Amino acid sequence: MTAPPSTTPPAQRTEAEIDALRETYGLDYQVPHLLDAEQIVGIRGKRVLEAGGSLPAGLVMDELGAKQWIGIIEPDWRPNRSDISGSDGAEHPGLDESRRLGDVAGAEELEAHQILAGAVENIPESLAGHFDLIFSTAAFEHFLKFPAALERMYRALRPGGCLFAMIGPIWSAHDGHHLPPITDKSGVRMNFHSSPIPPWGHLLMRPPEMYRHLLTATDAETAQAMVYAVYHAPGINRLFTEDYVAHFKDSSFEVEELTTVWNIEVKQNVQKALEAAHPGRKHFANNGLRAILRRAE
Numbered sequence: 001m002t003a004p005p006s007t008t009p010p011a012q013r014t015e016a017e018i019d020a021l022r023e024t025y026g027l028d029y030q031v032p033h034l035l036d037a038e039q040i041v042g043i044r045g046k047r048v049l050e051a052g053g054s055l056p057a058g059l060v061m062d063e064l065g066a067k068q069w070i071g072i073i074e075p076d077w078r079p080n081r082s083d084i085s086g087s088d089g090a091e092h093p094g095l096d097e098s099r100r101l102g103d104v105a106g107a108e109e110l111e112a113h114q115i116l117a118g119a120v121e122n123i124p125e126s127l128a129g130h131f132d133l134i135f136s137t138a139a140f141e142h143f144l145k146f147p148a149a150l151e152r153m154y155r156a157l158r159p160g161g162c163l164f165a166m167i168g169p170i171w172s173a174h175d176g177h178h179l180p181p182i183t184d185k186s187g188v189r190m191n192f193h194s195s196p197i198p199p200w201g202h203l204l205m206r207p208p209e210m211y212r213h214l215l216t217a218t219d220a221e222t223a224q225a226m227v228y229a230v231y232h233a234p235g236i237n238r239l240f241t242e243d244y245v246a247h248f249k250d251s252s253f254e255v256e257e258l259t260t261v262w263n264i265e266v267k268q269n270v271q272k273a274l275e276a277a278h279p280g281r282k283h284f285a286n287n288g289l290r291a292i293l294r295r296a297e
Contacts (some may be wrong), residue, residue, distance in 0.1 A: 008040060013035055018060075019033055019219050024059075024136070029138065030138075033166040033184075034137070036164075037291075041133060041162050043066050044066070045065060045066075046067055046133045047067055047133070048067075048070070048131065048134070049070050050071040051140075051153060052120060052136055052139025053135075054069065054115045057112075061113055068112050070115075071114070072119075072120055091214075101122060102122060107124045107126070110189075122141070123152040123153065128155045129155075132162075133164065134163040136166070137165070139167075140165050141170050141228050141237060142236060142237065145245055146237055147250070150248070159297050160294070160296075161294070161295045162295075163253065166289075167288050167290070167291060169192070169287050170241065170287070170288055172203065172284050173240055173262075173286065173287040173288065175192050176202065177192060177194050177202035180192075184218045186218075190226075195278055196213070196214055196218065197214075197230070199227075201213070201268075202230050204274065207227050209231050211224070232274045240283055241286060248291060251255065254293065254296055255291070256294050257290065257292040258289060258290070261290050265285065266285045
């Protein structure tokens with residue numbers, strides 16, 4: 001039985017409790033982001049649409065008390081893209097690709113917890129006004145049809161409903177290139193946390209310069225695959241902080257909060273080089289953004 005909605009914010013979890021949830025459900029950053037949403041906008045008793053994710057029922061229904069939780073995942077959007085040489089495709093947990101978002105004829109067909117295959121910009125009109133909350137973490141940077149995705153999410157919310165998104169790493173961040181896990185011919189494993197790409201290197205080098213740089217650290221085939229992944233693969237939208245701000249402003253949403261998060265120091269000479277390479281852009285310290293948007297009553 002689902003607990004009724006509560007106007008009292010839940011007690012904050014201790015670090016030990018957060019770590020226990022991570023271990024229980026095999027998750028990482030998703031847990032603190034979800035608990036932030038729990039504290040700031042509330043989850044208990046709400047119908048929630050998870051944009052670009054597939055959190056487990058035990059966590060979102062049993063632990064946090066959501067009334068309904070519907071995740072949307074695009075099947076071809078994988079952290080390890082199979083179209084990149086040296087990288088293996090990875091499946092999304094809980095996703096049944098036979099259960100398509102576009103096949104949903106009405107909200108009455110939805111289960112209490114369900115993960116649907118589809119793109120956020122294709123949320124059907126049959127779900128308009130159904131959800132109290134849209135939650136998303138580390139997904140907005142992958143939405144390629146960004147204005148369309150925003151408008152479909154807006155329509156899916158009831159009047160007064162809220163969107164809570166933790167966004168990052170974004171393109172303008174030091175590791176915004178999102179290099180997927182890849183192993184070169186010598187057996188060296190690389191990803192966006194650990195690679196020969198220097199901080200902000202994807203912004204300070206053009207593809208040929210990046211290719212020449214990578215040849216000093218790896219084989220030619222792997223360097224070619226890395227250049228493709230960073231600059232050309234369709235897995236990320238390559239939006240700067242200023243682009244997100246503009247898109248949110250131009251959308252139907254009311255912006256309640258837009259905060260830079262996970263900020264690091266940018267040395268003055270690097271900041272000047274980044275601004276020179278990308279005129280009009282100034283926000284390079286933040287790894288991401290926290291956005292709280294609302295549909296008007």
